[in-house]
Amino acid sequence: MRHFLSLCIFAVLVVCAPLAQAQVQAYELQIVIHAFNAEYREELAKANAQLVINNPPTAGATDFWWNRDEVRASYSTSQENGVRTHYIFMMGGYARMQGMTVDGVIATICHELGHGLAGSPYKEGQDGGAKISVEGQADYFAYTSCLPRMFKRLTGAKSTSSASEYAEKICSARFIQSRSDQKQYDYCLRAIQTLETEKTFFWQSTRTSVDLSIADRSVILKTDLSADYYPSPQCRFDTMLAGILQGTRPRCWFKEE
Numbered sequence: 001m002r003h004f005l006s007l008c009i010f011a012v013l014v015v016c017a018p019l020a021q022a023q024v025q026a027y028e029l030q031i032v033i034h035a036f037n038a039e040y041r042e043e044l045a046k047a048n049a050q051l052v053i054n055n056p057p058t059a060g061a062t063d064f065w066w067n068r069d070e071v072r073a074s075y076s077t078s079q080e081n082g083v084r085t086h087y088i089f090m091m092g093g094y095a096r097m098q099g100m101t102v103d104g105v106i107a108t109i110c111h112e113l114g115h116g117l118a119g120s121p122y123k124e125g126q127d128g129g130a131k132i133s134v135e136g137q138a139d140y141f142a143y144t145s146c147l148p149r150m151f152k153r154l155t156g157a158k159s160t161s162s163a164s165e166y167a168e169k170i171c172s173a174r175f176i177q178s179r180s181d182q183k184q185y186d187y188c189l190r191a192i193q194t195l196e197t198e199k200t201f202f203w204q205s206t207r208t209s210v211d212l213s214i215a216d217r218s219v220i221l222k223t224d225l226s227a228d229y230y231p232s233p234q235c236r237f238d239t240m241l242a243g244i245l246q247g248t249r250p251r252c253w254f255k256e257e
């Protein structure tokens with residue numbers, strides 16, 4: 001009997017292990033996708049555009065992208081009959097990454113959307129002259145414009161871990177001068193917590209550690225518009241932080257023309 005019991009416990013552990021590790025569930029990604037559509041549908045329609053996230057390759061294959069294990073997300077665009085479509089794909093592998101949160105998923109979809117909506121500077125040499133914002137611009141858009149809107153819409157998705165003392169220090173130094181700053185302060189704390197997931201992603205994808213307490217001090221002479229150019233992970237991290245703190249785009253990738 002005792003042997004049987006321990007076997008049972010072992011079986012429960014094995015069944016539970018994948019659940020304990022899964023960071024973001026399929027239904028949570030669905031909620032996020034619905035929220036993006038609700039938030040942006042109207043203004044995109046006015047501009048003759050539409051947003052399509054995780055479009056199934058065949059009708060009914062709704063879990064297709066969720067079942068992919070690649071740790072990546074992507075953006076592409078098409079122009080047909082005067083309508084521009086912004087396609088965003090987020091593979092299940094990205095959402096299931098260890099340390100990922102719902103807010104982190106929102107931030108990454110915001111970055112991808114930024115490729116379509118963040119404006120100049122644009123990447124050069126795109127098919128049909130499509131206007132696709134450069135990486136730094138997409139990062140900046142994510143943390144200045146898109147995340148504040150999506151966080152308002154998805155208040156329930158807040159991360160449960162409490163903010164670090166350091167984050168509280170940075171946010172209160174920037175936003176707590178007056179009572180009207182409280183909303184910006186709350187956004188700041190939640191967004192800085194979200195940066196933890198960016199940190200994890202940079203480590204997983206490039207084995208580079210980035211941090212709030214350091215900065216990429218390099219100064220470029222001209223914004224690099226090559227299609228495949230990415231600023232250094234620390235430079236991208238600095239750009240996200242600058243977005244949260246309402247600062248200017250860092251010189252490690254951006255140069256005013």
Ligand SMILES: [Zn+2]
Binds near residue numbers: 112
């Ligand atoms: Zn990108």
